[in-house]
Amino acid sequence: MSEKENKAIHPENPEKLKDIKLGKVYKTAAGFEAVASTAKHILEEMNVSRGFIALQKLNQVDGYDCPGCAWPDPDDHRSSIAEYCENGAKAVAEEATTKILDPAFFKKYSIAEMSDWDDYKIGKSGRIAQPMYLPKNGTHYQPLAWDEAFKILATHLNGLETPDEAIFYTSGRTSNEAAFLYQLFARAFGTNNLPDCSNMCHESSGVALGEQLGIGKGSVKLEDLYEAEVIFILGQNPGTNHPRMLSALEKAHKNGACIIAVNPLPETGLSAFADPQSVSGMLGIGTTISNIHLPVKINGDMALFQAINKLLILEEEKEPGKILDKKFIAEDTHGFGEYKNHLMQQDLDLLAGTCGIPLSKIKEVVETIKYSNKIITCWAMGLTQHKNSVDTIKELVNTLLLKGSIGKPGAGTCPVRGHSNVQGDRTMGIYEKPWDWLLENLERNFGFIPPKEYGHDVVDSIEAMHRGECKIFMGMGGNFLSATPDTQYTAKALQQCDLTVHVSTKLNRSHLVTGKEALIFPVLGRSDEDLQNGEKQFVTCENSMGVIQRSQGVLKPISEELLSEPELICKMAIAVLKENEKIPWRKYMGNYDAIRDAIEVTIPGFEDYNKRVRNYGGFYLPNSAREGYFPTETNKANFSITHISPFHIKENELLMITIRSHDQYNTTIYGLNDRYRGIKNERRVILMNREDMDAHNLKHLEQVDLFNFSDGRERVARNFLVIEYDIPKQCVATYFPETNVLVPIKSVAEKSNTPTSKSVIIEVRKHSK
Structure with a gap:
């Protein structure tokens, strides 16, 4: 095409706003609305x-x-x-x-x-x-x-x-x-x-799991969720991204599992689920999904799990033989001594401040899970698209190794994949x-x-x-x-x-x-x-x-x-x-x-x-971690020492995470409504904490431009509407692909080289026409 016409092409969505409509934020996922x-x-x-x-x-x-x-x-x-x-x-x-x-x-x-x-x-x-x-x-x-x-x-x-x-x-x-x-x-x-x-997406998962467990895939079967005592859901919104997962979580909850949602935003699908195949579900009567929601700061997951793991080790010292799986640690893992020494040097108050969860709340979580040894960690791109994603995932696996929660029914790793194959x-x-x-x-x-x-x-x-x-x-x-x-x-x-x-x-x-x-x-x-x-x-x-x-x-x-x-x-x-x-x-x-x-x-x-x-339903591929052996360099599951690296956000900066709307799958836009978040007929929005809006002198639905200045280059996404939302301070959320323009090409996860779409430092300025 001609140079003149080529310059006219928008490599991203045009900056036009529609007639936005805001409604109620749903407390229950699925139900009659899903059928309709x-x-x-x-x-x-x-x-x-x-x-x-x-x-x-x-x-x-x-x-x-x-x-x-x-x-x-x-x-x-x-x-x-x-x-x-x-x-x-x-x-x-x-x-x-x-x-x-x-x-x-x-x-x-x-x-x-x-x-x-x-x-x-x-x-x-x-x-x-x-x-x-x-x-x-x-x-x-x-x-x-x-x-x-x-x-x-x-x-x-x-x-x-x-x-x-x-x-x-x-x-x-x-x-x-x-x-x-x-x-x-x-x-x-x-x-x-x-x-x-x-x-x-999950390259960080593959790298982390491969180095620690010898296989870059998850270890659980669907039936393991039904037997689990504790299920962590991290960096994931199953109500929109994997809705059939809600049926499994509902069954797990009814079987007595404690489900802990770790996410900067409260997500409807992690709150309650109304099964549309039941009469009560069609009437909008939902079943509780998560028992606990931890509104972690963006990229605060590693600090949170370091705190949990240190507290578990301290509980083991109080009640020897009752908290940690010492037999599994001794026979099937490598590096526990060095890992324990590293954790003992970490300051719990600093870890709590870094993740944004009060230490008292973290201690409550530890009290809830400390006697459990059937634990599953589920995660998606909210964990995999940061600079320290590989180490963050390794810290989750450290938790499983402490508890012997791998290679047994009801326990293990569950990276929840996106595309069907x-x-x-x-x-x-x-x-x-x-x-x-x-x-x-x-x-x-x-x-x-x-x-x-x-x-x-x-x-x-x-x-x-x-x-x-x-x-x-x-x-x-x-x-x-x-x-x-x-x-x-x-x-x-x-x-x-x-x-x-x-x-x-x-x-x-x-x-x-x-x-x-x-x-x-x-x-x-x-x-x-x-x-x-x-x-x-x-x-x-x-x-x-x-x-x-x-x-x-x-x-x-x-x-x-x-x-x-x-x-x-x-x-x-x-x-x-x-x-x-x-x-x-x-x-x-x-x-x-x-x-x-x-x-x-x-x-x-x-x-x-x-x-x-x-055969009916096909067949399972071999899975070493599921079967209880670990083909790593040490021939054992490896504890990993990780180091927190808090973001240093300036007063005029915010940390942005990209998310999907409910009418979206990856880059495919099915519609313009985000039903569970109450946002209709518009995608060019930025979800902000009320205190951050006040600090930046911004009003609800005010038009703003978003900037990133990494690598000395200006990147801008223009004409977004501010929406007050329940999200941690100095954290904001926007839909992709509209804000992919702000994600620096050189900002990638260590080892996996995955773009850091879930931790982008931005400035928000009033819209310049």
Whole structure:
């Protein structure tokens, strides 16, 4: 496109305000409102018959896996009425819509015009029905045949000076089969540049758990929540992000578990839950979920758990043998003595002040849990997106090690994943730092020498594109621009590329900020029926708890031009790499059992893959921590010494955390209402403590601009409305992706390199028109 038109493109949501409406803040999640919202979203996107079929088969054994979150399905009984949540239904409505973006749509709307739309309007436009191409200096996408699209891709890839000039990004909704083929294609091409959305969410969890326990995954099963005595929910809002988790927490609470919510904001889903499948739930009568809410300061979790752990050790000294699991510590852990000495040097009053929870309250928590040894810690991105995230997660694990709360029923680690197969992608080898065993297996099974040098993760990829070192960006799903930090910086990085390629179902902002040329490859969604050579195919996914299960779409695709992701990858590989006896791409795209056979001989834990995945509910992958052994360097679970590093916030600064609204999943905006927080028809808001509003001379609903000045560069998000909210002093909350522009590209978590989207230092100033 022309330089003039390129400057007109907004790499983020336009700064327009709507007519905001504020209502009551709900005290109970789900209930009748969830049912009504589900019906509304489904009927807006499709007819009753298609909607009924879509929901009937959602998360069923003979149906398809939810394209939303990775919360596990029950191992035994699944509800025939609704084995899904409100936001899962919204995800299906978005994907299964019958609104089609045909060539006439793209002829009518230029890139510049669509860039003036907000993310909600862009996402609601409809499904992309055919391959699209944006030529150099073009202003509109143009339709083209698949063969021509593959030819353009092959010409660009094969014209690179080195394979490392290409980036192959992956979203978490890609199936196991597609993920395996994608990493095989990238490595056969010659690069380990395989960033994925894990780099931006649970990478910190994987690093911490891998170093301490020897496996970068959670250790619990769903049934463990029902047996737990104590469940910590940290940095997570399950009522919006993983609503089906509420059913498990409700059952745990009824079974006697003490549920402790650790979160800067009071969240409705952690307060009470009205099960919409019960009469009382439909009437809005809720069941209590959390017994205790600890309104911790942003990034105060490490200090809180250091205080808890020190107090547990002191209680053990008062009652030897009754508080800590000394046998487990002696036989199965390493480093307890050094860890204890470190904690004894910590000042409890300083720890309490750092986390923002009165020491008296922390002592009450310790009194509540000190005799319990079935403890589960659940966490999400509220913990993983800080500079010290890896160490914070290690401090949670220290608690479990003190209590022997791992490798036994009702206890363990539970990092709650986002996208429905983000964990499966990593299992399949989507990783920029490949394991030696994976490279050896690829070489043995497929007859090529894969690259051994580590590739780029997400942040590294952005930096490399910005420097002009990477010429081609390919995104297998997702909305890379809106999901990543430092929006303006990332936009310029993408515009440096010669070609950007997005494998997508629907239009998103990443299609509007492109390289010199751009391609959109439209594919089947999770709910779409997949026929290859006249035979129905299914794919598989891995949920948060390590279950591999099948997923088979049931809906008629909205266009005959759509390819499945496995078929697309195979055809790309044939176009770029040519035919290869050692990698039978044509065989793989014709029968997905052949892909699973290849996975079986390459990835450990997939013995008898095709047979076991056809069993009811699939099968569990091996999990060393669950089974009670720890393949670390010490062959034991390791205590870890962590150090608190309080933020030094100046008088005119605030610490910002980015959050989701209830009408949102990741970067997909389903609507403009945040029902549980009482905010309707607006997303450009900043939630502030009343005392901070007074200190900054700000009124309720006053218009402000938000600034970040890290690295000596001004970043600004303009035109936000101040809303008084119950949040700790000097802490504020805003929705992403609207404020991703404020997240500095160079501010990342130590070891995991995850962007620090949950701890951004900002200044708030009255809006300048």
